[in-house]
Amino acid sequence: MWRSAFTILALAVCIVQAANAQALGDPDKGEKLFAQCKGCHQVGQGAKDRVGPHLNFLFGRRAGAHEGYRYSKDLARAGANGLEWHADTLDIYIENPKNLVSGTRMSFRGMKDPEDRADLLAYLRKFSDNPANIPEADPTATGTDHDVDPEILAIVGDPEYGEYLSSECTTCHQADGGDSGIPSITLWPEEDFVIAMYAYKTKRRNHPVMQMIAGRLSDEEIAALAAYFGALEP
Amino acid sequence: MKLNRRAFLGSATAAAASTAPMVRAAGHGKPRVVVVGGGAGGATAARYIAKDSKGEIDVTLIEPTRHYYTCFFSNLYLGGFRTLESIGHSYGTLAIEYGINVVHDWATGVDRDAKTVALAGGGRVPYDKLILSPGIDFVDGAVPGWDQSKQHIMPHAYKAGSQTELLRAQVMAMPEGGTFVMVAPPNPFRCPPGPYERISMVAHVLKETNPTAKIIVADPKAKFSKQTLFENGWTKYYSGMIERIGPDFGGGNVSVNTDEMTVDIDGEIVKADVCNVIPAQKAGRIAELAGVTDGNWAPINPSDMSSKADPDIYVLGDAALQGDMPKSGFAANSQAKVCANAVRGALTDSRVFPAKFANTCWSLITTNDGIKVGAAYEPTEEKIASVDSFVSQVGEDEATREATYQESLGWYDGITSDMFG
Structure with a gap:
């Protein structure tokens, strides 16, 4: 069904690559590779939607259709046009998300090595029905590791102030969630937003522009931005 | 300074009285903001005021060209990395989606007593607050x-x-x-x-x-x-x-x-x-004609970008004498948002927040070798002062340089949608 929505070119690409992807890789290696995804995605018991949707029961899911998560317009449209997540489509998507869904908010430059992708998919496959049910193990993903004071996380941001402050962000980060070289920051859960900004503020995340911008924002200002971007309708 | 202005006012008034009727802002009784110059400062200021005032303020943008080419990234066109079309932008979205009255004409003078801007094509545009963002002219x-x-x-x-x-x-x-x-x-x-x-x-x-x-x-x-x-x-x-x-x-x-x-x-x-x-450069000529320059540039108050010569005029971007910020599109865009917040606060009862400024300039040396320099700024009594800065390092690896270039592409898309909607 979804195949009808693809161009001939995309179809040709996926036939070639399906061979790799369907020989599923090593889930233990895949678990290590999932570290690249953990900043945004959770999977396993208790997994929740964060910056990106949780990835339980991903295989067989229609793209952009997981209830409760607000997708980019492009991803929702791709799902409405019939895109479903299977080993072959996921393989293409993970290789370079924007090649498959140009307007996706998924800020990931892609995983170039086909073996790595097969390993990652083998790991993710464990959290979908058939063959694997959710294992009764500890949660495998815990969001971003952080030590931000809960009192800071509890600050309720002033979205109107956040809107004013956001104008400094939108010089580079597009308000509609578009992403071309600079990641989207639209519709992040507030907590993830605050954690990320503190990581820059305390220089544990490496980016000179972001360290400078975050470095002079107060706790209240970060909370205000989180409140604004978390609710922005793109 | 004063003599220049007087001399100019006299001729402008005489001309206007005998020529075209006033260009009227739509909707009577609403506060009127006129922006001269549709670049990184002016287009951004017009868009933010129109967007955030939700129709409470009439915004007119005076810009002579219908198709605006950004100076930033024009070097990349010279290097064959961009087409000219890819750095061209029109004002259609600002007019249609934001309701901005876009006037394609030259502003030829400012009557600060009558609070009107004269147009080359005849007529005058009245303002309550005037934002000048005319960029540069060359020193004769x-x-x-x-x-x-x-x-x-x-x-x-x-x-x-x-x-x-x-x-x-x-x-x-x-x-x-x-x-x-x-x-x-x-x-x-x-x-x-x-x-x-x-x-x-x-x-x-x-x-x-x-x-x-x-x-x-x-x-x-x-x-x-x-x-x-x-x-x-x-x-x-x-x-x-x-x-x-x-x-x-x-x-x-x-x-x-x-x-x-x-x-x-x-x-x-x-x-x-x-x-x-x-x-050598100086403020775009309209700043001088408005009598808000001192020497080659227009001094401003760092907290809101208002002119030191006239509280109802604001000067943005390259034309402003503001302190430590470089004359860049990023800086003009940053100043425009501070100014838009202040102007809206002055004309309606919206909240005014403290000024914050930032700048980053990316440059390309060759394919995928990008570098950047930037700083954060805050207003002090006498100027916009640099408070923190960074610059790319000598000897960075190729991946860092390529990432910097990719980031500049993202910034281009970001700032141009921030300017033109």
Whole structure:
């Protein structure tokens, strides 16, 4: 069904690559590779939607259709046009998300090595029905590791102030969630937003522009931005 | 200053009385904001005021060109990394989606007593608050032998569009082993890394098409932005091609002859196949006509970008004398948002928040070798002061440089949607 929505070119690409992807890789290696995804995605018991949707029961899911998560317009449209997540489509998507869904908010430059992708998919496959049910193990993903004071996380941001402050962000980060070289920051859960900004503020995340911008924002200002971007309708 | 203004006001009033009717803002009784200049400062200010006031303020944007080419990234067009179309923008979205009254005309004067802006096409536009974001003009006589009537022979290409197109065409048509000369400007000028990114881009093109060509830069400045980074890149990629003559060797003592296509650098005559003259700069002329300049630039109050000469006029971007911020599109866009918040607060009961400013300038040295410099700023009593800064490091790995370039592409898309919607 979804195949009808693809161009001939995309179809040709996926036939070639399906061979790799369907020989599923090593889930233990895949678990290590999932570290690249953990900043945004959770999977396993208790997994929740964060910056990106949780990835339980991903295989067989229609793209952009997981209830409760607000997708980019492009991803929702791709799902409405019939895109479903299977080993072959996921393989293409993970290789370079924007090649498959140009307007996706998924800020990931892609995983170039086909073996790595097969390993990652083998790991993710464990959290979908058939063959694997959710294992009764500890949660495998815990969001971003952080030590931000809960009192800071509890600050309720002033979205109107956040809107004013956001104008400094939108010089580079597009308000509609578009992403071309600079990641989207639209519709992040507030907590993830605050954690990320503190990581820059305390220089544990490496980016000179972001360290400078975050470095002079107060706790209240970060909370205000989180409140604004978390609710922005793109 | 005062004399100039008086003299101008007299003629403007007389002209307006006898010509076209007033250009009326739609919706009577609403506060009116007029913005002169549709670049990074003006377009952003107009868009934010229109967007955030949700129809409570009438916004008129006066900009002569229908199709605006960004100066930022125009060097990438010279280097063959962008098409000219890809740096062109129209005002359609600002007019249609934001309800901004876009007037394609030249602003020729400001009557500060009547609070109107005169247009070249006749008529006057009334304002409650006026935002001037006119960019730059060139200082008369800055480079002996050159004036704007010679720009078709020796282009400045420091306002993007046909000038940039001409300069690229000239570079592509250079004879084998020919000479490209740049007359670089003295401080302060628009886009501090701009001339040196341009040298990099011209060298990139020549290395591919005309590898024995030479580039000479006559520079009145001892130092320039990101100097070590640029010079390392030139040695690495364009070895032996670029010669920069600084002030120690007479780089500031330059005249040109457009008939002979020669450049006199401290007495030595250089035959040029292409000569890019970037003269000394001053605020766009309307700032001077409005009487808000002091010398070449318009002093502002750092907390809200209002003119020191008139509380109902604001000056943004390159034209403003503000302190530590460079004259860049990023800076103008940053200042515009502070100004928009202040103007909206003054005209409606919206909240006014403290000013914060930032700037980052990305430059490209060659394919996938991007560098950047930036700083954060805060208003003090006397100026906009730098509080924190960063710059790319010498010897960064290729992945970092490529990521910096990719980031600049993202920034271009970000700032242009922030300006034009």
